[in-house]
Amino acid sequence: MEFVNRDVVSIKDFARPELEHIFEKAEDMEKKGYDKSLLKGKKVGLLFYEPSTRTRMSFDSAAQALGAGTIWFAGVEGTSVMKGETLKDTIETVANYMDVIVMRHPFDGSARWAADVTTKRATRGFNKVPIVNGGDGKNEHPTQTMLDLYSVQKTQRRVDGLELALVGDLKYGRTTHSLSYALSMFDTKIRYVAPDALQIPEHVTSFLKRKGIAFTKHSRIEEVIETVDIIYMTRIQKERFPDENEYNKVKGVYRMDKKLLSRAKPTMRLMHPLPRVDEITLDVDDDQRSYYFQQAGNGVPVRAALLALIMGAVR
């Protein structure tokens, strides 16, 4: 199991024991506190070409908790991207200033492309600067999945044997793609709840079929709410629809309110990668089953553990 200088591009690049190792380190950090000497003198780059609150700030918080400095931009306004600089040239340049690059970019595959750039750069005698994918278009969001699985394990004491419903925009929602790939490493049943136009893509389901993972597709939350252990709600990703009329046809399609939630098991936990728009009503926030804000909090220990591992500060 080797993490040092490793790119984190797809959750599929990790094996189950590696994910479990990250969770052990995260749990240690949560219980024992953060050691500020672990990443002293290191610099974490945060290149966010798209909006973010949780991913960028929890990585920043995690880096600072371990003593690292952060260098970042949030949105391309004010950067030389506005003058036409390519992703390759930006990565080639900023790799001189930092020890790891966390990036979010609107294009599917951009993180893999950036990882290839720093790998090739290393063949010219530079240190390899690992790339961490903080979300690439509608493709993947692997570190969100790490904190999602950590949250599942923390609330249910296991992942194996669980039944999980993934609800909402499963077509454009990159968190549900990475989560599906990760769940394929465990013994779970997945219920995909979405309108036909936003169902989980075929490239994800064919991956699950090859792995022999049980999944079903549904259009209504009511079909699954009474049996599932986790409901993972997602926002309809308005910004990824090529045609706003198509968005208008599906907006507001799911709404978890107190009445609907009351049909779920008391042990069920309601998760959401956030931000929410209107898919969970505010009166649900105080229900014991709601876990989305704690889930966002779990981003700090999980991302701290990951940074420490890929920078060789823990093993």
Ligand code: CP
């Ligand atoms: N879950 C998530 O990626 O949130 P942000 O877009 O705020 O980073």
